[in-house]
Amino acid sequence: MKVSYHQGTALKSDITRYELQLQSLELSLTSVKDKIDVLSHKLATAVGLEPDVLILPDTTELLKFNVENRTEEDWLLEIHHTPSVRLADIRIEQEKNKQDLIRAERRPKISLVAANDFTGPILIEVPPLNNNFTYWYAGVGISYNIDALFKSKRKLKQAQLATRKMEEARRVAEEEAENDIHAAYVNLNEAYIRLRTQKKSVQLAHENFNIVCQRYVNGLALITDMLDASNTQLDMELQLANYQIGILYQYYLLKKLTGNL
Numbered sequence: 001m002k003v004s005y006h007q008g009t010a011l012k013s014d015i016t017r018y019e020l021q022l023q024s025l026e027l028s029l030t031s032v033k034d035k036i037d038v039l040s041h042k043l044a045t046a047v048g049l050e051p052d053v054l055i056l057p058d059t060t061e062l063l064k065f066n067v068e069n070r071t072e073e074d075w076l077l078e079i080h081h082t083p084s085v086r087l088a089d090i091r092i093e094q095e096k097n098k099q100d101l102i103r104a105e106r107r108p109k110i111s112l113v114a115a116n117d118f119t120g121p122i123l124i125e126v127p128p129l130n131n132n133f134t135y136w137y138a139g140v141g142i143s144y145n146i147d148a149l150f151k152s153k154r155k156l157k158q159a160q161l162a163t164r165k166m167e168e169a170r171r172v173a174e175e176e177a178e179n180d181i182h183a184a185y186v187n188l189n190e191a192y193i194r195l196r197t198q199k200k201s202v203q204l205a206h207e208n209f210n211i212v213c214q215r216y217v218n219g220l221a222l223i224t225d226m227l228d229a230s231n232t233q234l235d236m237e238l239q240l241a242n243y244q245i246g247i248l249y250q251y252y253l254l255k256k257l258t259g260n261l
Contacts, residue, residue: 017224021227021231036057039055040055043055067247067248067251072181072182072185075254075258076178076181079174079258082173082181085173088166088170088174089170091169095163102159103152180257181254184250187250188247191243195246195247201239202237205233205237208233209232209233212225212229213229
């Protein structure tokens, strides 16, 4: 009876421990589903769909995607496509166009004029004279904007100063983009290292579970050992999936930084 009592107590403890683990997993699953719902609502609103449309991630093909093997230098060659750098280039071009407009205001405006005029009978005479006249004329006109001659020099200096500021801002944006690309590339390599390490951990977790399972069948291990081995195996597999997703995240971050997403 005494042995039976201890066995029953151990079994009840194992069930309680299993239920606690199950509740924790269910809570995590609920949290993931809620995050998917929030992101789905944001995406549906952004692309003009009905808010109640549910957008689900592709869990079958996502982890099968092959990330292209590129060096950091390859990514840096596309730095001019970075959104911040492209925006800086546009602003520089706008300031240069302003300079051209200001210079154009200082130049004289030349116009060519050519026309003809036909007059009929002269009615103011008594009696009227039935005479017809045709006049042809052509000319060249030159005009100056006097106000622009005095103000354009100051405006041109302001535009040139604004252009230099935009060029400096472009240099800063390029430096920041280079730093971001370098950090993302380093993190991508780190993600690959973590993945390789985690694959080995998953393999060891599977081997450990098989050993514990065999020991349990032979009566050399408790159900708690089986539960621990199973939980470890599940944790390692989940972490492996997270590292696979981490590689994709860093890859798409690089594409975003270089303006290719």
